[in-house]
Amino acid sequence: MGQSNFEKLSNLTQGDYQAFLYDCDGTLTDNMPMHTKSYVEVAAEQGVVFDPGIIDELAGWPIMQVVEEINRRYQSSLVPEDFKARKAQIYNTRYLDHIKPIDYVVAHLKANAGRVRIGVVSGGDKVTISRTLEILGLSDLVEVLVCSGDTERGKPYPDPFLKAAELLDVAPDKCLVFEDGVPGVEAAKAAGMHWVRIDQFKFG
Structure with a gap:
């Protein structure tokens, strides 16, 4: 065995x-799949679509740095502080207890x-x-x-x-x-x- x-x-x-x-x-x-979903959902609310694989690639980075990297790669203008707050709200209410x-x-x-x-x-x-x-x-x-x-x-x-x-x-x-x-x-x-x-x- x-x-x-x-x-x-x-x-x-x-x-x-x-x-x-x-x-x-x-x-x-x-x-991590739950975190990825919450990233995708917040970005989508602001009209930004990105490759979800970036979240696994940057696993361990602070959220605001991940958002800055998404902005850099996709020429988007997500506000890191606002994104972090909204992501925490979605993750904590929809996913955390599961x-x-x-x-x-x-x-x-x-x-x-x-x-x-x-x-x-x-x-x-x-x-x-x-x-x-x-x-x-x-x-x-x-x-x-x-x-x-x-x-x-x-x-x-x-x-x-x-x-x-x-x-x-x-x-x-x-x-x-x-x-x-x-x-x-x-x-x-x-x-x-x-x-x-x-x-x-x-x-x-």
Whole structure:
């Protein structure tokens, strides 16, 4: 019988780590399609149509940076602050309460809480991510939460992960990052941290 995803992930994460830092959207919860729908709906309200694949491509970027990139690629004039507020309204009212966990990653976090320090580092807004962790039953296990706006630069820059390490008082090279997107992996690399791409079971 082959290994379960939980066993595969656990085998990748052996080592002298003092903190595990998890991305949230697409890593702890399978909600990226819901985020994509909310992006598309808000843009459509303003007459803008874009390739939804851009959302997966930029997974982990703060919302306002994603909107700026959509504007750049499509010569649109979406207002990032307004877009962010409207997207949060749509996502939180239509989709948030229906999210499902990525079971093996949630189980991994629960199994390691108390053994290492636990942080969540997300490009999402703090209110939505806090509610997400509550729905997933993880709120009491997460010691540090770093979200959009907590650092001047978001992923793919290292700042959010370095901020989490600082708050946990753990050296960056003793942190292991769990991510589902390229920008998050790039941010972990830039922070001098090891990382696991959970959807591909890749370690670096």
